[in-house]
Amino acid sequence: MDDADRPGNRPPEGQTGRTVDEKRQRRHQRQRQHQHQHQHQHQYQQRQYRQDQHREPRYRQDQHRQLQHRQHRRQQRCPHCTYPIADEPVQGTDDAPGPFCSEACRDGEADDEIVREHGYKRFPTGVEPLDALVPRGIPSNAFVLLTGDEGTRRSELTTELVWRALTRGEPAVIVAFNDPPIAVLERFFTLDWNLLPFLEMDRLRIVDCFTHRLEDRDAFQSTRNDWGQFVGGVAEDAVVAVRDPSDLREVASALERALDDLEMTETGVTVLDSIDEIDTLVQDRLLHNFVKDVRATVCKARFVPMFASATTSGDRAYPIDDEYVFDGIVDLRLADHIVPETRLTQLGVRKLVGAQFVPQWATYAVGPGRGLFTFDPATESTDVFTAGTGTGTGTEARFDGPSYGGP
Template sequence: MSEQLWTERAPEYPLECDHCHYPIPGEPEETDEGRYCSVACREAAATDSSMTDPHAYKRIATGVEPVDSLVPNGIPADSFLLLLGDEGTRRAELGTELAWRALERGEPAIVVSFANPPTATLERFYQNGWNVLPALENDRLRVIDCYTHRLDDRSEFLDRRNEWTAFVGEAAEDAIVEVRDPTDRRELTNSLYGALDDLEMTETGLVTLDSLDELESLLQDRQMHELINDIRATICKARFVPVVAAASTANEDEHPEAEYVFDGIVDLRLTDQFAPDARLKQLAVRKLIGAQILPQWVAYDYEPTRGLFAFGPNGDARQRYDLGNGSQQSNQPQ
């Protein structure tokens, strides 16, 4: 996908630098070993240093159909994305699916959980039919637990778990990183950075923050703003690891900084535009720095195992619903 993008954008640059792998816009710096775009690349290559082909990691397809349909050339891997949605738009499932698709690609994933205890966070995967036990055993999944500190009696909570929840908790024990005081920004970020180091997450994987609304209840506005900037700089920009955070539209007007703090904003909404008794879910990419996006709303729905799927922008929703009576048609292709 990304190689095609470069071909489309820079056909006038037929040569590619043998070190950074980007097109050479002028006369190349040539040696017996190769051709380079600059003296810096030529000298770096002479020291036997190697650089991963940037086309391999600087854009990713998320694997989530309605998102990828609007970003045809992929999402820049150094992006901090905000999933901003109404209640009922399944933004929580979207965050979970983005993490699962990363695991499916063989990449690691970190889920920072503010809204649920770790076992409930993992249960979100199982509710969708996605078995994360192999990822836990293979050390490809971490849960940063920013919820358990709220419990008055943790022992009582553990004692009251059912058999399945106890099993999942024991299986995930080594993959759970407990943050004793999430209001301590330093402790929170150190726990996150430690997990990134343990999973060797540079130029691979994905981080999700399940609820900025819950984070806001822990931190003051300025602290939250600084935390987001820290994460964006040290994870997205320095490591080329995308971060995805979910938030409710209820507080959108109180936080206009979302327009510039985040690299991308994905809007999710409910609409009865087509019929008053059929509330459709729609998704659009409001902005995404460094990427081509299609400026339209896409209607989508959700099924366990399948996840979120698109069924056409705007008026094409009639292919999915019988809007005469509001009933939902079969999910199977016709």
């Protein structure tokens, strides 16, 4: 190695090569240039941001005002029909102060055409497990199918639907194919519900599609015990007889008479018990048309809800193959997978047009004086079923809100 190439021997100043100081100065100069460029770029972005902030407020304020206006308009409700005002409101007059959703409502308000009754909208049934799954109520113009296995207490459910309507001060009609009127009335007394005052108040009609099927009706009437004869006498005016239950036109006519007697429009409940029995009397197409006709004349025209019971046992899931006929389908099932060695009953809403519902199963039991009630199967099963009355022993099985069991 030459002496000039050794690390300690550097070229003096003024000769070829650069000193360490020169390299350091050039490096610092490049760093300052980068810093200045970065600073200028940051300042430019800050100026652009300030300019954007200066230009945008008016646009954002306009957008915010428009949003507030739309929200306020949605919150406004027409004083005549009580529904939200969807478009620009119609100004009122001296006879009908507004704003209104339409000219028709404004004119109706001025003419005192009252339509603000809420009976035709949604209503709570009063049945705990059903109301827990449909918290905002069932549409009053709905035809609802209650379907489930044997042992799911469908009869108790339809009985309670009628009882809750009566206790609300509304009338009710039962179309009875499965049992005679005295047996239908006995279900209320079995649940510790005294139906006699409501029979005297003329709030109930039973369309009897069972008795006239018997070969010897007089013998059937004579075999009733004293209590049956007493209840039958009280309920005599409440029974609308059907001579030929296989003639569904006669059944529909008897139902219309019962509804007219009770002046049922936008009030009350109708129960059909059951579709399975009708299916044994007539062909499928006749049953299909009967359900469609009753749905149109009772539910849609009068705004009176109807609940029909059916069983899922057998080859078909429903007595009517077309599910679209029904506005709602409520499934009842037996479940033995939740609590070991225990078969529980559960209720779930499969379909309900025009209403929101909780897509879960509600576990329920039946107690005298209480009807159907929900409970937590994981913690309250022992108390519910050992009590015998549905009120519990020790830790009571009370209903403090929706309690759901199952998957």
